[in-house]
Every structure is written in C-alpha cells, then in structure tokens.
Amino acid sequence: MAMSKSTNTYNRQNWEDSDFPILCQTCLGDNPYIRMTKEKYGKECKICCRPFTVFRWCPGSRMRFKKTEICQTCSKLKNVCQTCLLDLEYGLPIQVRDAALKIQDDLPRNEVNKEYYIQNLDSQMSKFDPTQPSNSALKSKGASDLLLRLARTAPYYKRNRPHVCSFWVKGECRRGEECPYRHEKPTDPDDPLADQNIKDRYYGVNDPVAGKLMRRAAAMPALPPPEDRTVTTLYIGNLPDNVTEDELKGHFYQYGEIRCLTLVPRAQCAFVQYTTRTAAEHAAEKTFNRLVIGGKRLTIKWGKSQGRQGVNEKSDLPALEPVPGLPGALPPPPPAFLHPFPPQMPPPPNRPNDFFNLQHYANPGWGWAPPPGLHYPSQDPARLGAHAHANAPQT
Template identity: 65%
Template sequence: MATSLGSNTYNRQNWEDADFPILCQTCLGENPYIRMTKEKYGKECKICARPFTVFRWCPGTRMRFKKTEVCQTCSKMKNVCQTCLLDLEYGLPIQVRDTGLAIKDDIPRSDVNKEYFTQNMERELANSDGTRPGGQVGKATSSSDMLLKLARTTPYYKRNRPHICSFWVKGECRRGEECPYRHEKPTDPDDPLADQNIKDRYYGINDPVADKLLKRASTMPRLDPPDDKSITTLYIGGLGETVTDGDLKGYFYQFGEIRTITIVQRQQCAFIQFATRQAAEMAAEKSFNKLIVNGQRLTVKWGRSQAARGKEGEGLTEMGTRLDPVPGLPGALPPPPPLDEEAPANYFNLDPSTSPAVMNLTLPPPPGLNPPPPGKLTTNIYSHSNTSPCMKR
C-alpha cells in the first residue's frame, strides 16, 4: 500500500468501500436472512458528498425498498443508521440524542473544512477499536434520563411501509389493489422521515420531530410517592417471559436493601419490597418510565397501602380468582394498563394518553431487540437482486 486511506482527497482511495451496511433494526426489517444488493461507489453521500458503497434491500413483505443514504464515516461520526439517521442506541433523532447527552456538534458545514474534518475523523475511526462510536458521541460520558424515557426498545417496522399513493390522494389512482403504494390519507405528522431535510436532521438542527419529542419529554408524567409512609413496595409490570427476579435484584439492589421480590407469573409482574422507604423512593424515581431490562420496558408503580387493600378484598385479582395470600405483599394488583391495539403512528413510544411502558406491553418481544453493532450484521449479501415479493420504487 503506497498511500494510506484518506491521505488524498482527490484519490479514489478516499472513497468508501464497505462490506456491510450500518443499520438500525427497523430499517433492516424482520427477516435476518435478507437479500441485499451492493453497489460500489453507487452514490454520493448526502452529507459529505463522497462516493460510497450503496446497499439496497427490501425490509419485508409489502414494504418499500430501502437504501443507505449516508456513508459509513458520516454514520459512525454520529452513531446513526445509514438509512434513517436515527441514533443506533436509542432510536431517536440526532437532535434529541445530542440534547440528552449534552453534546455539541463540531462538524463543519463548509465544503473544504468538512472534507478535512471527514478525513481526520476517518483516520481516528480507523485507529479506534470500533467498540465506541466516533466523534462527540463517543466522548459523551453522561447518560440521560430523558433518553431512556424516550428510547425505542422495539423495532417499528411500520416505518418501512410504502409511501402514500399521490394519485389516490387526488382520487386518480386507477391501479386499485395492484397499486404498490399506500391508499391512505396523508400524512403522518409523527413520521420522522416526512418532509425533512436530511442535512438538518444529520446536524441536529431545525428538526420538527425532535422539537416535538423534546417538548413531550418535558411534560411526561411523574410518579409521586404515596402519602402512606409505611409503603415500601414497588409494583413492576410488563416482565414478559424473560425478566427474572435475578434481573430485578441485579438492577434494584443499588437503591438499598431489598426485603423481598415476589414474581406473579400470571400477571407478568413483580412486587419489590424495600427495607426502607428511602430506598423505595429512590428506586421509584430512578426507574419510573425509564426502566428497560433485557430489552423489555417495564412499568413501575407504587404498591397499595393497607387501607386501600382492605377495601378491595384481600387475595382477589381483577379476574375474581382467589390467590393464596403471600405474606408481606400488597394484596390487590394495580388495574391492568389499558391495551391500545393499533396505536397511531407512534415512533418513539410517546402517546401522551398512555405511558411508554404501556405501549410496549402490546408488542410481542421479537428476538434481538437492540440495533446490531456495526460490522456484526447477520445479513446474506448477494450481488444480484432476485425476484422478491416487494415492490420497487
């Protein structure tokens, strides 16, 4: 090798060749054995304008074809998906993520400075072990309560649906059932990809979706401790199949001594009784609306007081079945969360009428919830596209 990568801007070696795209779980789609086409230097990156390797794939049946939009250097600099530009860890727009982590973007916008910056960055990334994102994101040390509240823990495949048929909207589509586009009323005000400037989203400015999310985060509900100071028990809901008492102990011991953890399998919930009220209050404050264990977002509420328990009939659940009383437990369970079947576009768990934890209860837990780390995708790459049930734009 005569020259190292990035030593000459006008040299082809500075162009990006990649074997795997860096994608979030949503953009990748449900099928882990997806077919992809790969085109070396297929397009200019929409941020740095350097030619890069473009991947195209269909993320599922009746979904629209997707392709990578920005190069891997730009993606790594911000730790975002190459296609949707949402943060790979939290699934949130860059502006929200950067606000949460108190990161200030230092990427220059002018062409010459940008080129120089990108080159330096590329060198820095090449020398790193690849376990941390590059740029300011990699340097961020604080974690943010707000990000945990807003974070998506499950992929949102609806985001991959075809675009809305513009002919149908005007009443002019003649293709009927055959039409590959969606015959639906526009428009999803929450669609993070609708009518947004890709550069603004990348630099984290003027992003209307981010503004909305940040506003909502500031008005999210709080969990007030009950007046009855004898209550030291928290209700943890939405455990699913995977969360065990060991997981709960592993998380909650940091707040103080735990007296008991009781799991109620049938209700997929648990009661954690702390030795002190102080520990319980601390645990409630730190975990309410932001507790994610094994990829499951858990509901946190306070246990009921003795007085409330007496009124509701000891040992009776909402179903009316009698359970063996467990010593030291609050009797009645909190009412089950309202199940919201098909929530409208809710990209970020943010329906003000239901808590984020409740939203996730309605979703089946798919395997592999976290976005795959760069370079570790289990995709099968073929160099030729095949006939597929998906439509092409």
C-alpha cells in the same frame, strides 16, 4: 522524473468502499434473508459530498425499497444509521440525543473545512476499532433519564411502509390491490413532520420529529410518593414470562436494601419492599417508565398502605340519608319467633307414623297451626289413605 499525484487521484483514495452498510434493525427489516444490491461509488454522500458505496434492498413484503443516504464515515461520526439517521443505540433523532447528553456539535459546515476534517478522521479511524463511534463525546457520555424514557426498545417496521400513491389521491389509480403504494389519505402539507431535511436531521437543528419527542417527554406523567411514610413497597407490572426473582433483585438491589421480593408469575407482577423509605423513593424515581426487561417496559407504581387501607375505605363512603316515611328502627320480633318451642313444653316427638297426623302438631302452644281450610284436595290426608295413629292424643 516521477509524476506527482493529482488532486482527483488523492481525493479518490479516500472514497468509501465497503462490503456491508451500517443499519439499524428497523431499516434492515424483520426478514433474516434479504437480497442487497451493491453499487460501488454509486452516489455522493449528502453530508460530506464524497462518493460512497450505495446499498439497496427491500426490508420485507409490502414494504418500499430503501437505500443508504450517507457514507460510513459520517455515520460513525454521529453513531447513526446510514438510512434513517437515527441513533443506533436508542433509536432517537440526533437532536434529542445531543440535548439529553449535552453534546456540542463541532462538525464544520464549510465544504473545504468539512472535507479536511473528515479526511483526517478517516486516517484516525483506521488505527482504532472501526465499529465504535468516532466522536469522543459519545464514548464518554452515559445514558440519561430522558433517553431511557424516550428510547425505542423494539423495531418500528411501520416506518418502512410504501409512500402514498399520488394517482390514488387524484382518483386515477387503476392498479387496485397490485399497486405497490399506499392508498391512504396523505399527510397535511402544513404539518411540520411532512417537511424534513436530511442535513438538519444530521446536524440536529430544526428537526420536527425531535421537537415532537421533546414535547412528549415534557408531558410524561411522574410518580409522586404517597403521603404515608410507612409505605416502602413498589408494584412491578408488565413482567415478561421468563423473568426470575434473581433477575429482579439484580435490577432493584442497586437502589437500596430489599426486605422482601414477592413474584406473582400468574399475574405477571411483583412486589418489592425496601427497608427504608429513601431507598424506595430512589428506586421509583430511577425506574418509573424507564426500566426495560426482556424487551418490555415495566410498570412501576407505589404499593398501598395495609394498616390504613381499611380506615380510608370507610371514611371515603358517603353517609346515607334516612328515607322519609320509614321508621328509624324496626320493631322487635314477636316472642314466638324468638322461641318457637316454649321452655315449658317439649318439642314434638319425631315418629314416622305421625307424618300425616296434622292434629298432633296443631297445638297452640307450639306457635304453629294448619290453615283453617283446605284449598286443594291433595292437602287432605284422609283422601290420600292416611289414618290417625291409635296412640296419638286426640284434641
């Protein structure tokens, strides 16, 4: 008579045995060559309480060792990293993602129901692509405006730093620079970010990090349109170096017809002018603080009105009050200043021999006369060896 399977043998067949973990780029680290240790059935998952394969590695130099905290089944159910429990696509907490996509969490909380639910989920996942999220709500939902504003576009490796050295806080650390922990002031214990529960983060309830991000999203500035309805140009700043006009047109043409697009590579900016004001407002609303090209978040601003720019600048200048004691207008210049050479007298001839003949130019009608006295010997032409020209008129 064949023996029936015991409960322990049946449950052990559903234990996880994987070859590589499901990690985000931040937890994996910036080093492409890392060494991982693999422990089969090393610990139990902190969500479903089933044994799973534990991986342990160091993400980089001067970083702390990290390990997987939940099994791959729970990770695929929420599409999160096995270590930090952040969304793999946006790098945000589960509570923020579910609030933005309006996803209702239907995962059972009871231990028996949870185990039955996950076992059925494992059998369904074997029939489909194991790399896709198992939650049907995550497959059908698209990106929202809140996710695009809060999503991380680059890895945040600062999160892998070591913990604070408790001996250094008490003033008893003797390792100095060889200490693998941080010698910094610890976080205030009253700070809600210092107390985080992994189950609350996974189920998306009472997450202090998610609450901080939601408050930041509520305080983000908006881009109101200008009052001048003739403005249909958007300024695009913080462009990557290798961006092209065709790539920018591919991003902005979906909001309306573009009249012209001017790219300024030296200033890393561009100007997009739409044919209608409605298309420009729609593009500003959809791209402000959300558009990312080449790993850089672009700066979106409204252009200035070229027709009214000069008028506005003149009207903004304050009127200067007259200074007391000064005349309101300057007196007219003398006639000699306006006419250095009177019409009735021709200008003096330009002859090289008359260079030192000062008496030739001392005509009162020409509006110029030499000083009455010589202040320096070098001003006397006779002492320099000059002689008056024979044909020069005598006065």
